[in-house]
Structures are given as C-alpha cells and as structure tokens.
Amino acid sequence: MKKNILIALILIGVAVAIVVVQPWPAGDRAGSLPLEPRVLLIGVDGMDWGRVERLVEEGRLPNLAGFQREGASGVLRSIAPYRSPSIWTTIATGKTEEKHGVQGFLVDRGHTAVATPVSSNLRRAKALWQILNAADRTAGFIGWLVTWPVEEVDGYMVSSSFFRLLEWDRRETETDTHADRMAQAVHPPELLGEVAGFRVAADSVPVEDVARYLGTTDHLDDPEVQSLLAELTRIYASDLTKLALAEHLTRTVPTDLTAVYFRGVDLTCHTFWRHMEPEAWPWELSPEAVATFAPAIDRYYEQTDVIIGELLDLADESTTVIVCSDHGFAGHVGRADFEGEGATGFDMHREEGVVFVMGPGIAGGLEVADATVLDIGPTVLALLGLPVGRDMDGRVLTEIMEPELLELRPVVEIDTYESGEATEGQEPIPSPIDDEIREQLRSLGYIE
Ligand SMILES: [Zn+2]
Numbered sequence: 001m002k003k004n005i006l007i008a009l010i011l012i013g014v015a016v017a018i019v020v021v022q023p024w025p026a027g028d029r030a031g032s033l034p035l036e037p038r039v040l041l042i043g044v045d046g047m048d049w050g051r052v053e054r055l056v057e058e059g060r061l062p063n064l065a066g067f068q069r070e071g072a073s074g075v076l077r078s079i080a081p082y083r084s085p086s087i088w089t090t091i092a093t094g095k096t097e098e099k100h101g102v103q104g105f106l107v108d109r110g111h112t113a114v115a116t117p118v119s120s121n122l123r124r125a126k127a128l129w130q131i132l133n134a135a136d137r138t139a140g141f142i143g144w145l146v147t148w149p150v151e152e153v154d155g156y157m158v159s160s161s162f163f164r165l166l167e168w169d170r171r172e173t174e175t176d177t178h179a180d181r182m183a184q185a186v187h188p189p190e191l192l193g194e195v196a197g198f199r200v201a202a203d204s205v206p207v208e209d210v211a212r213y214l215g216t217t218d219h220l221d222d223p224e225v226q227s228l229l230a231e232l233t234r235i236y237a238s239d240l241t242k243l244a245l246a247e248h249l250t251r252t253v254p255t256d257l258t259a260v261y262f263r264g265v266d267l268t269c270h271t272f273w274r275h276m277e278p279e280a281w282p283w284e285l286s287p288e289a290v291a292t293f294a295p296a297i298d299r300y301y302e303q304t305d306v307i308i309g310e311l312l313d314l315a316d317e318s319t320t321v322i323v324c325s326d327h328g329f330a331g332h333v334g335r336a337d338f339e340g341e342g343a344t345g346f347d348m349h350r351e352e353g354v355v356f357v358m359g360p361g362i363a364g365g366l367e368v369a370d371a372t373v374l375d376i377g378p379t380v381l382a383l384l385g386l387p388v389g390r391d392m393d394g395r396v397l398t399e400i401m402e403p404e405l406l407e408l409r410p411v412v413e414i415d416t417y418e419s420g421e422a423t424e425g426q427e428p429i430p431s432p433i434d435d436e437i438r439e440q441l442r443s444l445g446y447i448e
Contacts, residue, residue: 019060025192033361033408034318039380040250041259041322042311043091043144044304045084045264049075049352051301059230060302063309065355067323071358072225072400074368076376078327082349085118087326088145088261093393094377100125102146105441107428115447118426118436120146127418128377129153134417135386143242149184149429155255159185163199163241164433181432183254198244202230202237211237213299219288228293231271236247236303239264243307250314256384262307264327268300270348270444273331280332312412313320320359320383324376348445357397359383361405371397387412 054063067073078087079096089102095105101124106115123146129139130151138155141147148161159165162185183189210233211217219225239262246260274281275293308323314322330350355371357379374394382387382396388411396411431437441447 007142009120013189032317033198033405035120036256036318036383037254037360037409038316039257039322039383040311040319040321041257041324041376041380042308043259044260044265044308044323044325044354045088045145045261045263046327046329047301047304047323047325048269048330048350049354050328052341052354055298055301060298061305063305063312064323066312067321067356067358068365070363070364071356072364072366072368072397073354073356074371075351076324076355077372078351078353079373080187080351082327082351084266084326087121089125089127090373091324091326092127092129092144092259094121094153094374094381094389094394095125096120096374096393099393105446106438109427114438117434118146119148119429119431120151121149121426121429122146125283126419128257128259128380129155129157129338131381131386131417132384137257137384137386138255140249140253140259142245142249142258142260144259144260148431150187150422155257156191156253157187158191158195158245158249158267160261161185161206161431161433162195163238164436165431166196166199181366190287194248196311197243198248200237200240200244202234205233205237205240213296213303214292215294216291219292220409222286222288222292223427224286224289225292228271228289232268232293233295235264235267235271235300238308238419239304243310246311247314260311262304264300265297265304265325267444269329269331270298273329273348277331301327315359317360320357320362320412322380323354323356324373324375325353325355326373328354347361357400361402361408363400363402366400368397368400382409385409387414391416391418421430 036041052061052064055061056068079090083104085105086097086103089100090096093100101122102118105118107122108115129141132139133154139153140155141153142158143160145160147157148159150157150159165181165185182192186192186195210229213232221228242260242262246258250258272293274285275290276297278290279286312321327349328351329348331348353373355368355376372394375397376394378388378392378394378395388396390413398406398411439448
C-alpha cells in the first residue's frame with residue numbers, strides 16, 4: 001500500500017517535474033550513460049580539504065588526484081558545531097539537524113544517570129536507504145554512523161557498532177543473548193556469520209604494517225609509544241575491516257547504492273595532532289612519542305587513498321563514486337577556543353571537508369565551488385534517477401553533471417518522502433557497549 005502511494009507520488013512528481021536546465025541536444029556520449037545507474041558512496045570522517053590539496057600536490061594521494069583530474073572535486077562545507085553523528089545523518093537525509101533530530105554522540109533526556117549513546121530510532125527524517133527501498137531500489141550500508149539498531153533494509157546494513165558488539169560477546173553477560181544483540185547489528189541476520197568473518201583483529205596486524213606510519217621505530221619499547229601504537233593499530237584494523245567487508249558485499253550482494261564509512265582519518269587526527277605540532281600543544285609530550293608519531297596523520301591520509309583506490313576497483317562503468325567527509329580538521333593551532341582543558345574534540349574540527357565525484361556523465365577536472373554536506377543526499381538521488389524532496393535542505397550538484405546526463409535524468413522533485421508519522425519524543429535505545437562508547441568519546445575529548 002505504502003509503495004503504491006509512493007509510486008503515485010513519483011508519477012505526479014514526474015508530471016510536474018521541474019527541469020532545472022535548458023534542454024540540450026543529445027551528445028555522442030549519451031549512448032554510453034548507464035540505464036541502471038549505481039552509486040558508491042565512500043565516507044571519510046574528518047578528511048580536510050586543505051590537507052588533501054597539499055598532499056595531492058606532493059604526489060602522495062594518487063587516487064584522489066585521479067578524481068581531481070577526471071571528476072569533480074572541491075570543498076564540502078560542513079555545519080557547525082561539526083558533530084559527526086549529526087552531519088553523517090544530514091548526508092544520509094539531505095536535511096538539517098533541526099529536521100532529522102540527531103545531534104551529538106550522546107543523548108541526555110535527564111531520565112538516566114549518564115547520557116546514552118545516540119541510536120537510529122531518534123532519526124526523524126527518511127534516510128537514503130529508506131527512500132531507495134520505497135522505490136524498489138536496493139541499498140547497502142557499512143559502518144555508517146547512527147545505524148544501531150540496524151533497520152530492515154532491502155540490501156544490507158552493517159551497523160557502526162557491529163564489531164564492538166561482536167567483541168562484547170567474548171565477555172561474561174547474563175542479561176541478553178549474543179543472537180539478540182547481533183540481530184540488532186546486521187541486517188539481514190543471515191549475513192551475521194560471513195560479516196563477522198571479515199573482522200581484521202588488531203592483534204593480528206604485523207607491526208611492520210603500522211611501522212610505515214611512524215617517523216622512527218627506535219622507541220618501540222617506550223611504554224607511551226607502545227600504547228599509542230596499539231591505538232593506531234586498532235584504527236588501522238578497523239578501517240581494513242570495513243574495506244574487506246565492502247569488497248566482499250559489493251561482489252556478493254550488489255546494490256544500487258553502496259555506502260561505507262571510514263573513521264581512521266578523524267581518529268588519527270584527534271590522537272596524533274599534538275605530535276605533529278607539539279609547539280602548539282599546551283601540555284608536555286614525550287620526545288620519543290613526538291619523534292615516532294609526527295608523520296602519522298599525513299601517512300594515514302596516504303593509507304586512506306590506498307583504500308579509496310581499492311574501492312574504485314569495485315566500481316563498474318555504471319557506477320558513480322562519491323568520496324566525501326563530514327567536516328575538515330583544524331587541530332589546535334591558532335584557535336582561541338582551544339586554550340584550556342574545557343575545549344572539546346569538536347573544537348578541533350572545521351568547516352572545510354571534501355567532496356570528490358567521478359563516473360559516467362560527471363564533468364572532468366571541475367572544481368566544485370559551492371557544495372555543502374546537505375547536497376550529498378539530493379545528488380545521490382538525482383544520480384540514481386530518483387526524485388528529490390522539496391523539503392530537503394540541500395540541492396542537486398547539477399554543475400558537476402554533463403548536459404547529456406541531465407537530459408537523460410533531469411532533476412525531478414516531489415514534495416516530501418516523509419510519512420507524517422509522529423516520531424517525536426523517542427528515547428535512545430541502550431546497548432551493551434554503551435560504557436565502551438562513552439570511554440572512547442572521553443579519550444577523544446568529546447565528553448568530560
Ligand atoms: Zn572528530
């Protein structure tokens with residue numbers, strides 16, 4: 001029934017379509033545009049435009065340089081106060097925080113002693129996976145923020161909490177079963193076994209693999225260096241896990257939209273910025289840690305470029321690939337608000353994130369001038385030939401599309417994808433790993 005209404009809405013939408021460009025004569029390339037377009041969306045938390053530009057100039061990010069040459073790229077402006085759960089939900093909905101309702105990492109309604117990590121039921125706007133499914137298109141999401149508990153999706157969804165929950169199983173607990181917990185972390189539940197098998201355990205990573213991020217290996221017996229190295233290894237293993245999963249699921253469960261989220265750039269920036277710019281860090285640092293980790297951030301950008309290259313290999317000729325971040329990264333240099341202990345991890349973020357788009361019908365060598373995180377959702381819909389909601393706050397980045405593409409798939413609008421069901425006043429759903437999440441947020445400086 002719901003589906004029929006939606007199809008009717010889409011037909012009405014088509015009938016009253018607003019074509020935002022003048023019609024162009026069909027070019028030769030129109031014939032090569034895919035009739036069943038797909039999108040691969042690669043989310044890189046905290047990737048900063050200024051740093052990418054410098055590293056591209058230095059020849060250190062060959063895959064992103066390829067995007068710049070053959071696709072459209074530029075600054076993706078974020079929305080203050082640059083809180084990742086809010087922004088990734090904005091990217092997935094095309095809507096502001098006021099409309100989608102997801103704010104920071106924790107939710108405090110005053111009912112519990114400690115704030116609860118944000119959960120997916122608090123989202124009040126339709127996300128891309130719901131919009132696609134309602135139009136009989138499939139979606140696969142891996143590790144996207146605020147996807148716990150997972151939603152029933154035609155395609156698949158591996159929650160951002162999946163691997164932590166998997167680890168939790170090894171501990172003693174009597175309150176709930178492994179199967180119950182994991183059914184909330186992956187959909188469809190039949191995927192549980194194979195998804196779990198792709199976990200790259202931090203203790204299985206050879207030290208040589210992470211040694212290439214280090215300025216020196218002379219201090220590996222130093223306790224502080226050891227503990228930071230263990231952190232870097234966990235970050236690396238977690239991104240490798242997401243890559244392995246994306247490679248596997250893209251082959252075995254192909255979907256119209258595949259999205260995968262990587263957190264390593266943001267985490268290395270939070271952890272190692274002080275070693276990169278020790279003169280700007282107000283507290284004492286061990287010289288051994290500085291010597292070891294000073295180059296870790298730039299080298300992790302290189303690692304992320306390698307990951308992006310591996311994912312590019314998965315994209316066929318009908319796939320448009322988008323790389324985007326939720327915010328850039330300022331660190332603590334020259335920031336008046338990063339003077340005292342009261343400064344938070346969010347204060348290290350800044351407005352200038354990145355967007356890279358490459359694929360059939362996307363203009364080559366184009367610099368995107370005026371894009372924001374609100375525009376990714378509508379642009380994904382348009383690339384897939386789906387209508388954009390007029391109640392979305394972003395716009396389709398039509399300037400990156402060649403005339404033939406816009407002629408084949410003109411931008412179509414409908415009033416809304418929302419059902420009008422009341423979703424206010426939901427409480428966050430607690431999970432067994434809440435303490436662990438709070439502990440990580442504390443170590444990143446997000447909470448006291
Ligand atoms: Zn961050």
